[in-house]
Amino acid sequence: MDRVxxxxxxxxxxxxxxxxxxxxxAVMLQEDLAExxxxxxxxxxxxxxxxxxxVDSFVGRMLSTIASISKVLDxxxxxxxxxxxxxxxxxxLGLSLNGIRTALNVERGMELIATARADEWVMDDVDEDTETTATT
Amino acid sequence: MDRVxxxxxxxxxxxxxxxxxxxxxAVMLQEDLAExxxxxxxxxxxxxxxxxxxVDSFVGRMLSTIASISKVLDxxxxxxxxxxxxxxxxxxLGLSLNGIRTALNVERGMELIATARADEWVMDDVDEDTETTATT
Structure with a gap:
């Protein structure tokens, strides 16, 4: 019973x-990650x-599940x-890893996450700017 | 034949x-790391x-060897x-992991490495300062 x-x-x-x-x-990993x-x-x-x-269908499904759980937890x-x-x-095998982002290595993965978060902030800023313009 | x-x-x-x-x-890991x-x-x-x-004596010795190899490679x-x-x-077991630094988690390990490197720089700076003072 190995724990990742x-x-x-x-x-x-x-x-x-x-x-x-x-x-x-797989179940333990999902629980650990969520916690x-x-x-x-x-x-x-x-x-x-x-x-x-x-990476067979089992691992593919596990990765999809982890991605979905994480998404719900922001x-x-x-x-x-x-x-x-x-x-x-x-x-x-016809497995396309739906809903899973990929990157070549850990560093690019970190960049991808940083960019994704930054984009959300920019979107928020744009919304705020629009509101401000509307008020003035 | 698993590769870490x-x-x-x-x-x-x-x-x-x-x-x-x-x-x-263990040998493959040492080679991979050195490369x-x-x-x-x-x-x-x-x-x-x-x-x-x-962590038995074998793993302890492997960790010591990796630390020594890394040290030689700066x-x-x-x-x-x-x-x-x-x-x-x-x-x-009487194993004290000689020459190996430890930290509680990855983040503290990174801080430890950053501090160790910074200390080296400060030491270099001090040397330079001393030289400057001596010259003036």
């Missing part, structure tokens, strides 16, 4: 998946799958470190 | 050990052992995420 560790780095939670995911491991997002108030989750040789999820062979197999 | 992934985050390389280390895995330090020019290595239930090594039970067992 969740590491906090600044505003981001980092998970590096290295072990074969069983039903139990840590709430406890830390982090706005980003990065899941590193460099170590995975295969956190962006980015999957990083996918191997070229894994990408090819995913497409051949 | 090495993640680059800014000026730091992060390794999260989750699998049981065999001789081969990545040289390739990236990173000045810090953080090894997360949150997932480890046991990088600081910090081991983070040690469980209380692991710390107790280590001391009971």
């Amino acid at each position: 560790p969740v590491l906090k780095i600044g505003d981001i939670l980092l998970v590096s998946i290295q072990v074969d995911m069983s039903d139990q491991t 840590r997002i709430v406890a830390t108030g982090c706005h980003g989750v990065i899941i590193d799958i460099t170590a995975l040789d295969i 956190a962006e999820t980015v999957v990083v470190g996918m191997r070229p062979a894994v990408a090819i197999t995913l497409v051949e | 992934p090495v993640l680059k985050i800014g000026d730091i390389l992060l390794v999260s050990i989750q699998v049981d280390m065999s001789d081969q895995t 990545r330090i040289v390739a990236t020019g990173c000045h810090g290595v953080i090894i997360d052992i949150t997932a480890l239930d046991i 990088a600081e090594t910090v081991v983070v995420g040690m469980r209380p039970a692991v710390a107790i067992t280590l001391v009971e």
Whole structure:
């Protein structure tokens, strides 16, 4: 019964998946992540799958579930470190990882999350500006 | 034959050990880390052992070796995420992890590395100041 560790780095939670995911491991990871997002108030989750040789439908569904849970808790999820062979197999299997953002490595994933958050702020600012203009 | 992934985050390389280390895995990790330090020019290595239930003499020696290799390549090594039970067992076994710095979590490890690097700079500055004073 291996537990996948969740590491906090600044505003981001980092998970590096290295072990074969069983039903139990997957459920524990989802629970751990959800609890840590709430406890830390982090706005980003990065899941590193460099170590995975295969991403099957089970892992794909787990990643989708984690992304959905995080979204509800106001956190962006980015999957990083996918191997070229894994990408090819995913497409051949017809798995498109719906709703999951990907990036080449952890650093780009962090940039992606920062940009996504910044865009939200800009959108908020634009809304405020429009209101101010309307008032004056 | 599992390979432990090495993640680059800014000026730091992060390794999260989750699998049981065999001789081969340990050697591969040392080689990977040494290559990545040289390739990236990173000045810090953080090894997360949150997932480890046991740190025996083999793992302890591996950590020491990694720290020594990194030092030669001008990088600081910090081991983070040690469980209380692991710390107790280590001391009971008489293993003191010589030459290895530890921190409670990844963030504190990063601070430790940043401080260590800053101290070196300050030392350099002091040397320069002394020289300047001597000249005037």
